[in-house]
Amino acid sequence: MSRKPTIHDVARKAGVSIATVSYVINGSRAVGAERRGRIEQAIAELGYFRNGLAQSLKSETSRVIGVSLPYAASAYFHGLMEALEDIAESEGFEILQILSRQDPERELRRIETLLAHRVAGLIMVPSYDPHRTFDLLHRSRAPVVMVDRLWPDDRFDYVTMNNREAMTGVVDALIGLGHRALLFTARFPNLITTQQRIEAFKAAGGDARVEFLLTGDDEETFGARLIERLRRPLPPTALIASNSIITLWALKALQAAGVSCPDDLSIVSFDEPVWADVLTPPLSIIRHPTRVIAEAAWGLLTERIEEARAGELGRRKTRHLEFSATLELRGSVTRLA
Amino acid sequence: MSRKPTIHDVARKAGVSIATVSYVINGSRAVGAERRGRIEQAIAELGYFRNGLAQSLKSETSRVIGVSLPYAASAYFHGLMEALEDIAESEGFEILQILSRQDPERELRRIETLLAHRVAGLIMVPSYDPHRTFDLLHRSRAPVVMVDRLWPDDRFDYVTMNNREAMTGVVDALIGLGHRALLFTARFPNLITTQQRIEAFKAAGGDARVEFLLTGDDEETFGARLIERLRRPLPPTALIASNSIITLWALKALQAAGVSCPDDLSIVSFDEPVWADVLTPPLSIIRHPTRVIAEAAWGLLTERIEEARAGELGRRKTRHLEFSATLELRGSVTRLA
DNA sequence: AGCGCAAATCTAAACGTTTAACCTGTCAAC
DNA sequence: GTTGACAGGTTAAACGTTTAGATTTGCGCT
Numbered sequence: 075m076s077r078k079p080t081i082h083d084v085a086r087k088a089g090v091s092i093a094t095v096s097y098v099i100n101g102s103r104a105v106g107a108e109r110r111g112r113i114e115q116a117i118a119e120l121g122y123f124r125n126g127l128a129q130s131l132k133s134e135t136s137r138v139i140g141v142s143l144p145y146a147a148s149a150y151f152h153g154l155m156e157a158l159e160d161i162a163e164s165e166g167f168e169i170l171q172i173l174s175r176q177d178p179e180r181e182l183r184r185i186e187t188l189l190a191h192r193v194a195g196l197i198m199v200p201s202y203d204p205h206r207t208f209d210l211l212h213r214s215r216a217p218v219v220m221v222d223r224l225w226p227d228d229r230f231d232y233v234t235m236n237n238r239e240a241m242t243g244v245v246d247a248l249i250g251l252g253h254r255a256l257l258f259t260a261r262f263p264n265l266i267t268t269q270q271r272i273e274a275f276k277a278a279g280g281d282a283r284v285e286f287l288l289t290g291d292d293e294e295t296f297g298a299r300l301i302e303r304l305r306r307p308l309p310p311t312a313l314i315a316s317n318s319i320i321t322l323w324a325l326k327a328l329q330a331a332g333v334s335c336p337d338d339l340s341i342v343s344f345d346e347p348v349w350a351d352v353l354t355p356p357l358s359i360i361r362h363p364t365r366v367i368a369e370a371a372w373g374l375l376t377e378r379i380e381e382a383r384a385g386e387l388g389r390r391k392t393r394h395l396e397f398s399a400t401l402e403l404r405g406s407v408t409r410l411a
Numbered sequence: 412m413s414r415k416p417t418i419h420d421v422a423r424k425a426g427v428s429i430a431t432v433s434y435v436i437n438g439s440r441a442v443g444a445e446r447r448g449r450i451e452q453a454i455a456e457l458g459y460f461r462n463g464l465a466q467s468l469k470s471e472t473s474r475v476i477g478v479s480l481p482y483a484a485s486a487y488f489h490g491l492m493e494a495l496e497d498i499a500e501s502e503g504f505e506i507l508q509i510l511s512r513q514d515p516e517r518e519l520r521r522i523e524t525l526l527a528h529r530v531a532g533l534i535m536v537p538s539y540d541p542h543r544t545f546d547l548l549h550r551s552r553a554p555v556v557m558v559d560r561l562w563p564d565d566r567f568d569y570v571t572m573n574n575r576e577a578m579t580g581v582v583d584a585l586i587g588l589g590h591r592a593l594l595f596t597a598r599f600p601n602l603i604t605t606q607q608r609i610e611a612f613k614a615a616g617g618d619a620r621v622e623f624l625l626t627g628d629d630e631e632t633f634g635a636r637l638i639e640r641l642r643r644p645l646p647p648t649a650l651i652a653s654n655s656i657i658t659l660w661a662l663k664a665l666q667a668a669g670v671s672c673p674d675d676l677s678i679v680s681f682d683e684p685v686w687a688d689v690l691t692p693p694l695s696i697i698r699h700p701t702r703v704i705a706e707a708a709w710g711l712l713t714e715r716i717e718e719a720r721a722g723e724l725g726r727r728k729t730r731h732l733e734f735s736a737t738l739e740l741r742g743s744v745t746r747l748a
Numbered sequence: 749a750g751c752g753c754a755a756a757t758c759t760a761a762a763c764g765t766t767t768a769a770c771c772t773g774t775c776a777a778c
Numbered sequence: 779g780t781t782g783a784c785a786g787g788t789t790a791a792a793c794g795t796t797t798a799g800a801t802t803t804g805c806g807c808t
Contacts, residue, residue: 078552080764091788096766103767106786121550126527127468128764132793138524146492147685152483159510163517168524171508173496180500187475187505190463191528213458215415325689347686348484352662354691417794428758433796440797443756465794469763 079120087116138168140188142198157368178203202262217378233371233395238274240399245278252410253312255283260316297327318345336408355405363397416457424453475505477525479535494705515540539599554715570708570732577736578611589747590649592620597653634664649677655684673745692742700734
């Protein structure tokens with residue numbers, strides 16, 4: 075079996091020069107009908123397929139955007155992914171995705187691959203410890219926009235939901251319903267997202283009792299911690315979970331321990347699981363403005379790409395965009411006495 | 412701002428030839444300590460980053476596998492994605508993913524991109540109308556393994572759950588519990604997966620009443636159809652849904668119409684949503700052997716890649732692997748009178 | 749001093765494209 | 779019957795690597 079046919083093979087078969095073949099393929103210059111026919115036929119017969127590597131190598135551009143996510147299981151993340159896919163589609167770009175699986179090393183290697191393939195730009199939701207990746211990205215000077223999980227790092231543009239505002243909204247709502255003991259739980263304490271939420275949580279709490287609980291790394295650990303806390307004196311009456319996976323862990327633990335939601339504990343979850351309203355009771359959620367975030371990120375990215383193309387790299391200051399989440403209170407939250 | 416530094420720039424700065432730089436980068440040949448030091452320093456100072464395009468162009472290989480999925484929202488699909496990611500990681504491969512969003516055109520273009528980047532191989536869950544993509548893949552002679560949704564197409568290896576067996580199992584179980592009127596519902600009637608399920612559904616039904624209902628393309632359509640059917644004479648007592656999204660649609664429609672599960676209608680769902688056991692009642696599911704499928708697909712693919720490297724392309728017959736699903740009956744299914 | 753040999757280094761030719769620059773007819777306009 | 783203009787064609791030089799193969803160097807032996 076011979077190797078893959080190249081533009082040279084096509085040219086030979088059609089009896090023309092490789093330049094002419096290239097012009098036919100890209101339509102970048104007029105080619106006579108007769109030769110064009112021969113070339114097209116040769117392409118079909120040989121089963122010629124363009125070598126994108128050589129193509130982008132030579133032309134120095136590609137219309138491929140890389141997207142990096144920690145995982146795909148959360149509703150917010152795959153919503154984001156699908157929104158970006160759709161925007162890319164309508165703008166004539168391609169998307170190549172990677173999954174870091176919350177592993178900084180893996181994230182680093184995957185991003186390296188994307189950069190090695192000279193994607194036009196990158197949109198990423200960083201893992202919980204992205205420092206080396208950030209350094210790499212910064213050195214590479216590739217256009218990048220961070221989403222959602224930002225870091226104390228001013229080198230990149232980012233787009234996120236307004237975490238403080240969202241948290242303040244929930245706390246106010248819960249207090250308004252008579253709750254006086256609130257529990258917030260999250261998995262990664264050093265995510266800026268988490269820190270902002272904790273900060274707003276404490277600030278908005280006022281004279282209510284506010285407590286933070288670290289989930290730990292798996293369902294069992296968290297379940298045990300949560301139930302233990304509920305059994306101790308002065309238990310919280312409302313739980314705010316940092317995403318839908320944590321919420322799931324919590325729900326299972328409550329079920330197993332015979333604690334009722336919302337009678338014994340009200341629950342609100344960040345994230346927007348599709349299953350929120352088929353639960354009994356329906357789950358209260360803080361919904362990300364997913365579409366808006368995706369569009370904003372795309373906008374920033376295309377500006378950066380334009381900038382890079384013009385050689386104006388890094389001239390513009392980095393920009394930080396925040397958008398409001400919406401609180402949807404439902405059956406999982408109850409009014410107290 | 413100058414363009415990205417290349418191996419040439421590094422060579423000039425270190426006062427050596429480009430070959431030496433290449434040897435240092437790849438460790439493919441011994442290089443003296445002194446020069447190696449100079450080169451490494453030059454690399455660091457210039458912020459040199461390898462151009463993977465040129466690299467794979469020249470070396471004709473890459474350790475990147477493409478994965479194509481219709482969407483990411485189903486538990487099965489993202490489980491598959493994550494399983495493949497992990498296997499790739501442990502075998503020293505990279506994964507690049509694309510989402511076809513159930514759009515054959517988009518699928519075709521994305522696969523083209525992947526092929527253009529000369530990925531080593533491809534694992535894909537085809538969209539509902541993949542014919543042109545299949546032709547492209549076949550012409551390209553790239554190593555490919557199909558997963559889950561197969562087609563009457565013998566050109567590719569594929570791995571799937573055993574749909575007939577799974578369906579037979581559910582139907583038997585339901586009949587065993589006294590159900591005599593079953594409804595199966597799916598979205599794409601021409602998917603082979605659907606056809607096999609329908610076939611087994613009818614065969615296993617015996618003297619019970621078995622009916623198939625097409626969902627239509629959105630939640631409202633399906634909700635209306637489902638409720639309408641339940642209101643007509645001789646309503647089904649059990650529903651088998653083709654995946655978790657359809658199940659969600661069904662649950663919402665039932666809720667809105669005040670139909671109770673499982674009292675008025677038992678439900679079993681293909682797919683394995685994480686939220687299955689936090690529902691009231693807990694959802695009965697048919698769980699894909701996700702991990703096993705991922706591993707089998709990976710195995711077939713690496714064999715094909717090896718074959719391609721050896722120039723033995725297409726010599727081996729295509730192989731079809733099927734694995735058993737597991738039925739998990741829970742509260743959403745009730746015993747009848 | 750001369751030889752052989754291994755290690756270190758370099759030269760140069762690929763890999764498959766794109767594209768600037770150049771060449772050749774044809775044909776309309778004067 | 780010159781002169782352009784222009785369409786259609788070609789040549790050849792990149793793009794940034796890898797890697798045979800040639801060359802140089804250093805060193806231990808006679």
